[in-house]
Amino acid sequence: MLAENGNGIAILYSNDFKSVVGTGPIKDGLKDGAWNGSLNDTLRYEATYKSGNVIKGNGYAKSGNKYPFNMEYTVPEFMGGLNKFGSYLAKSIVYPPEARNHNIQGRAILTFTVNRLGILHDIHCVQGNEILAEEALRVIRLSPPWKPATSYGITVDAIYSVPISFSLAYEN
Structure with a gap:
């Protein structure tokens, strides 16, 4: 068992369940602590969360370039x-x-x-x-x-x- 009553470790999978897109601790059902993952072969990330919100994070392109972020996604x-x-x-x-x-x-x-x-x-x-x-x-x-x-x-x-x-x- 990885999590019970919304607390523990979560593993997030892609929509087709063929790959893991993120792993990290959850508290009360929300991301809380150090997470890491990859969304495809061109992006990986590391982030620290508190109560589901990004505190700080870095995305890494396939080129190795580092991109700081404080939100997982932003819209145009x-x-x-x-x-x-x-x-x-x-x-x-x-x-x-x-x-x-x-x-x-x-x-x-x-x-x-x-x-x-x-x-x-x-x-x-x-x-x-x-x-x-x-x-x-x-x-x-x-x-x-x-x-x-x-x-x-x-x-x-x-x-x-x-x-x-x-x-x-x-x-x-």
């Missing part, structure tokens, strides 16, 4: 955060005249990949009115680079989805 982020992204959208989006003339409102949900350099590619609309989606796509294609996602301190490509809402203001 527009430079400056969500508020800056909202400002960028508000400044950049031009309500399509055809949509305005036909009282078309709604949202377009876009999905794209943010690569390791923060460049957006494979941008496409997964839901929304075609006219609104065209404008949303135009603006996202013009986006400046983003802060890329990380996995154990190493930048990685990540898929990101964003809803962009279009609404008309009416005069009273």
